[in-house]
Amino acid sequence: MLSFVLAASLAAAPSPRAATASETVVHIPRLDALQGLTAFLAEAGQNAALMRPAVWLAELHPYLALDPSQPDSLQDMGIDPAGAVTLSVRTTGRVSCTRLSDPKRFQQKAAERLAAGSGKSLEIKPTTSAGVTSVLVPREAGGQAGYALKGQEACAFASGGGGFVDDGQGKVLLKEASRLVSQTPKADAKLAPLPGAAYVVMPKRGLVVGLDGTASELRMEGTSTELPLPPFQSASGTSPYGTMKPGGLLFSRARMAPAGLAAAMGSVRASIQQACPACPAAEVSSVAREVTERLTGHVLVAVDGVRSRPNVRTPEGRFFASRLALAAEVTDATAMKKALAPLAKFPGARALEDGHALDVKGGSLFVRLKGRQLVMGNDEAVAGSVLASIPETGGMLPHAVDYSVNPQRVASGLKQISLMDVVGDQRLAALFTAGLELGPLLTRSANITGWLDSASGGAHRFSSRWTLAPTR
Template sequence: MLPLVLAASLAAAPAPRAATASGIVVHIPRLDALQGVTAFLDRAGQHAALMRPVVWYAELHPFLSLDPSQPDTLTRMGIDPAGPMTVSLRANGRVSCARLTDPKVFQEKAAAMLVSAGGKPEVKPTTSGGVTTVSLPRESGGQAGYALKGQEACAFATTGGGSVDDGQGQVMLKETSRLVGRAPKADARLARLPGVLYVLLPERGMVVGMDGSATELRLEGTATQLPLPPFQASGASPYGAMKPEGMLFSRARVAPAGVSQAVGTVRASIQQACPRCPPAEMFSVASAVSERLTGNVLVVVDNVGQRPNLRTPEGRFFAPRQAVAAEVTDAAAMKSALAPLAKFPGAKALEDGYALDVKGGTLFVRLKGRQLVVGNDEAVVRSLQATLPQEGAKLPHSVDFTVDPKRLASGLNQVSLMDVVSDQQLAGIFAVGLELGPLLARSEHISGWLDSVSGGTHRFSTTWTLPASP
């Protein structure tokens, strides 16, 4: 029975005609099935130029202009709107494979574009072993061409070379000839993911399926190299009944083997903000805390403070007003594990824990019953303590999260141009805020979940929702 099930799964799996050594592969099983994704991008593109379909669809082919939302633009190029397309991005260029309805029309359109781009008077195809190939230099540098066999065509363009042939054109021509010369292998990973478009990052072990509608963009994928700890299976959480609030609200059930890693990440962040804190003692406290946690964790980021100083480690630590709650196995034992904090520089004993004055602000460590709460803002810590429920509830996934896009847009706007000039690491955040900020400010919510599966793999899902009416 198992072989039959496996065979059926592989038969239904999409089969990307992907080039070897690709950094990114985009596979579309049917070009005419992208209407939902296009509808979302159309609406999103009204507030973020980067999201406009024309920006993305211009990357589908190395030298032909295609628009899957208008099937006529495909048929005019001899490409089958109901067929698949695979785009492979390599260090030396791009390859795009598609099924054809009319090979002659495709060759005519391709020849016209290649001649105009290369300054050559004509294109002379070569046929060998049933594969027709073309390769021409481009005036802008590099080579472009295609390989065609039957109804399958793979086109390419190299990225470099200038006016001198660097040999990459022949490398790409050989690769495209190989791709059209054999049937692609089915990828069972894609069959297990919903989507009308798939993005694969082979070097990172990541596969993402994408689908959508006018109001939703849905992503679901798997990854083998996420920098995350292992998680427990879905189950009861003391935070399961809580209503999501804040810029970020996330609940997780960390597996016992991953608790130390999770606590270590928090410790490293605190150590950076508190260089005066003795590292050996910090490590000792973190280890003792790890041994007394169940793995149930809640992270709340309320917002980003107004005009934070992002040019220093402590400024970046205190910019997001946040708190973390973690369920403990034994309150008395946890209190003992935290006792060494009293001797840390700037430490003050509180009725239920400690306040640690560090450069840039104050860190709070409080214990309420079987709940350890750590945060960098007193109001957020107190609010979280006050809303912790008496009873928990079951979570359907190991991790879930909710993002308030409006608060996120406001937070991204706190990164200034001068911050980027002072610290180039902030350039990416600044660019995201500049490009996506207006769209986030007009979005409804972003939510998702994550589960651990066998072999160190994580499965995840994200939904980006826009308002019902523009």
């Protein structure tokens, strides 16, 4: 029975005609099934130029412009609109394999583009060997380009280096393209469980993602062995935060495995030590260790937003830039209170009715304990709001982690990073650029939601939905 299920799964799995040693592989099982994804890109592209379909579709082929929304244009190039496309990106160039409806028409269009790309009057003369028809010509920009064709399968390629010197990579890609058109591609079991009209695979990063969408929603589901995340419990069950309503910039619930708790608390300890350098390192580590041992694994992360005009050029400014709180369920409230007692002796400590506050450079840290709920935060109002909103009874969560992001608050937060901030700290350049490129699209978006589960071998499976707000 197991062998039958496995065979059925492989039979249903997409079969990319992918080149070996690829950094990235993009596989589209059917070009005519890409309309939903391109519809989202077209809609999103009205607010973010880098999301426009033309930007991404231009990468699908080394020298032909493929537009799945125009099946007649594909037919005009001899490409089957119902066929598959597999793009393989290597460090030395690209290989794009397509199913043909008219091989002679494809050869004609390819010859026109290859001749134009050579920068001179060049007669394209295909050669045939062992049933494979091929072309290899120099490119004006450097490197070489061409294709290999057999039957109704064609793999076009272009090498990226060499300049005006033949570095041999064009012939390497030609050999690989000839191999690809001569063999039946194997079903990829990694893609079978993932829904999608297009797939992105990064073998060296252990990442496989399926993408699909509509004009108002982008759907993404995938697996990865390299996500910088701790392990989570495989089944979350009832969470004390299960019935809480998501809000703020980020709202996320999770149930961590013991090893994940240790890693997460290690990060919290490092952040506290950075915000309070005068706090004794040994004592901070001891308290973190004692706290970790008294947690059930159920945690909540709530980021309300970004403070107005934070000084993100300093460590303390970055620490207090976002207004956040972390909640965690404890196994024993009395034991946890005892574990937190050493905080009273830390520099800048002051007692609260239900915990401790640490006044440090740039702001204050709050640690509060109410019943079996421990809340830590860098903003008194957010910490208090989270603590007050935790219900007495929990609810079921179908996944180990779920999250909800408010794109408009993200856009507002990105606006707080100025050009002068980038001049002062180059590490902020990526966030500044994201604000410029994606800010208008995020402002126009309704929400981003998703979930994550741990998988075998240290991998994670994840899913996300990006929904645009209705146009007025």
